[in-house]
Amino acid sequence: MKLKDDNKIDQIFKATLKLVKANGLAGITMQSVAKEAKIATGTLYIYFNNKEALVSSLFHQCIKNSAGVFFKDYNIKAPFKTGFHLIWSNIMQHRLSRFEETLFLEQCFHSPFIDEHTKVTSKKIFEPLRELLERGKKENHIKNIDTFWLIAFMVGYINEIAKRATYFNKKLNKEILELNFQLCWDGIKA
Amino acid sequence: MKLKDDNKIDQIFKATLKLVKANGLAGITMQSVAKEAKIATGTLYIYFNNKEALVSSLFHQCIKNSAGVFFKDYNIKAPFKTGFHLIWSNIMQHRLSRFEETLFLEQCFHSPFIDEHTKVTSKKIFEPLRELLERGKKENHIKNIDTFWLIAFMVGYINEIAKRATYFNKKLNKEILELNFQLCWDGIKA
DNA sequence: TTTTTAAATGAATAAATATTCATTTATCTT
DNA sequence: AAGATAAATGAATATTTATTCATTTAAAAA
Numbered sequence: 001m002k003l004k005d006d007n008k009i010d011q012i013f014k015a016t017l018k019l020v021k022a023n024g025l026a027g028i029t030m031q032s033v034a035k036e037a038k039i040a041t042g043t044l045y046i047y048f049n050n051k052e053a054l055v056s057s058l059f060h061q062c063i064k065n066s067a068g069v070f071f072k073d074y075n076i077k078a079p080f081k082t083g084f085h086l087i088w089s090n091i092m093q094h095r096l097s098r099f100e101e102t103l104f105l106e107q108c109f110h111s112p113f114i115d116e117h118t119k120v121t122s123k124k125i126f127e128p129l130r131e132l133l134e135r136g137k138k139e140n141h142i143k144n145i146d147t148f149w150l151i152a153f154m155v156g157y158i159n160e161i162a163k164r165a166t167y168f169n170k171k172l173n174k175e176i177l178e179l180n181f182q183l184c185w186d187g188i189k190a
Numbered sequence: 191m192k193l194k195d196d197n198k199i200d201q202i203f204k205a206t207l208k209l210v211k212a213n214g215l216a217g218i219t220m221q222s223v224a225k226e227a228k229i230a231t232g233t234l235y236i237y238f239n240n241k242e243a244l245v246s247s248l249f250h251q252c253i254k255n256s257a258g259v260f261f262k263d264y265n266i267k268a269p270f271k272t273g274f275h276l277i278w279s280n281i282m283q284h285r286l287s288r289f290e291e292t293l294f295l296e297q298c299f300h301s302p303f304i305d306e307h308t309k310v311t312s313k314k315i316f317e318p319l320r321e322l323l324e325r326g327k328k329e330n331h332i333k334n335i336d337t338f339w340l341i342a343f344m345v346g347y348i349n350e351i352a353k354r355a356t357y358f359n360k361k362l363n364k365e366i367l368e369l370n371f372q373l374c375w376d377g378i379k380a
Numbered sequence: 381t382t383t384t385t386a387a388a389t390g391a392a393t394a395a396a397t398a399t400t401c402a403t404t405t406a407t408c409t410t
Numbered sequence: 411a412a413g414a415t416a417a418a419t420g421a422a423t424a425t426t427t428a429t430t431c432a433t434t435t436a437a438a439a440a
Contacts, residue, residue, distance in 0.1 A: 008387095020300075021300075023300075023301070023302040024215060024216070024297065024300040024301040024302060025214060025215070025216040025300075026214070026215040026216035026297075026301050026302065026303075027301065027302040029426085029427055029428080030427070030428060030429080031426095031427070031428085039388075039389085040388060040389040040390055041389085041390070041391095041428085041429085042388070042389055042390065042391095042429085042430075042431080043387080043388055043389070043390095044429095045428090045429065045430075046386095046387065046388075050428075050429075051427095051428070051429095103300060107214065107216075107297070107300060110210075110211075110213075110214040110215075110293060110297060111213070111214040111216050111217065112213040112214060112216065112217040113216075143369075143372075143373070145369050145370075145373070146366075148354065148358070148360065149351070149366075149369070149370055149373070150373075152347070152350040152351050152353075152354045153347050153350070153351075153370075153373050153374075155350060156346045156347045156348075156349060156350025156351065157342070157343050157346045157347050157350075158346075159346060159350070160342040160343070160345060160346025160347075160349070161339070161342050161343075161346065163342075164338065164342045168338070170338065176336075176339075179333075179335050179339070180339055180343075182333075183333070183335070183339070183340075183343050183377040183378060184343075184377060186376050186377050186379070187373040187374060187376050187377030188373060189376070198417095219396080219397055219398080220397070220398060220399080221396095221397070221398085229418075229419085230418060230419040230420055231398085231399085231419085231420070231421095232399085232400075232401080232418070232419055232420065232421095233417080233418050233419070233420095234399095235398095235399065235400075236416095236417065236418075240398075240399075241397095241398070241399095
């Protein structure tokens, strides 16, 4: 007996991401996904019950992927700035290397395919960052502003960098990334 | 002879924005727009040739609205920081007071309804800001970093504030806005 | 190899959605 | 007020898109 092929799901996901990047969530159809994935339309329904299930599965997969990257190598005991820099870099790295997923996620947050509850709980992946920032405030490294805004500041900027770098085909070498980090750091530091 | 009613177009636009906020661009149908606008489906086609035309018109309207706000009261002769603060506040104000338009625009940039050329040219509204930042670098007020990133920094953050403030229903009084401006200013200042 | 089971296919069907148009209603003109 | 013109209606039609399923192909088990 052969089991359902994970690889095929990857194929489908990859095709979906590509199409969403090109045409938005509003632009995908099951036929277009199937065609892009080089499978028959009916095959899609072997792996997913319907369109919503496909989008929803991919959403969860992308959230999982991002959670795996954001706090890679993060050591809660390390000095504040070290930890902050690491997480900043990790998120940045994620946005750049998985740009299609980033776009897809963003669009999911304004889509009828993902329910409200899922949208809210999936934001929980930022929790360790929130804790680090709380600590940074206590230790007087950074401004004493509601963590809510500090995260908005950090994440909003990172997302925008990733978008512009991709759309305008800007090279982002280590040096430029550090310049960008400096902007962010100067903003939040006490 | 009665002319086509601008007010009705407003009604249609308002309905579209509301639905896009609730369900995303992927979620709107002509029937849902008509229903929300309290008109018959056929009436939509008196004002717009088709769905694409509706979305495209609204897109242009939103771009126009934003351009009108971003540089309101802006005086090119004023000191750098004065001008920067004004534009920052104006964009922030726009994002907050026209949040549905902001969301709609963002989704349009990843939609099949707007062609590439339009997407690119509509970014030109930031030109005066670009010039101000160039001047700020010459006058040594701000960091000597590619203006491209400076705008990403500023705009990315503003957009994220607006989103979070709206979704999490956070009050944004003058004081909090100034705190947020401070983060931004400390980031870009030399 | 033969049998059995899973996976894949894609044309056919069902459902949703865009668009049209004959008719009605409202507004303007004389 | 009567006639003419524009605007609005919404059911009917056309089109697109989701989903199903009878059939074929491929893989595993016996």
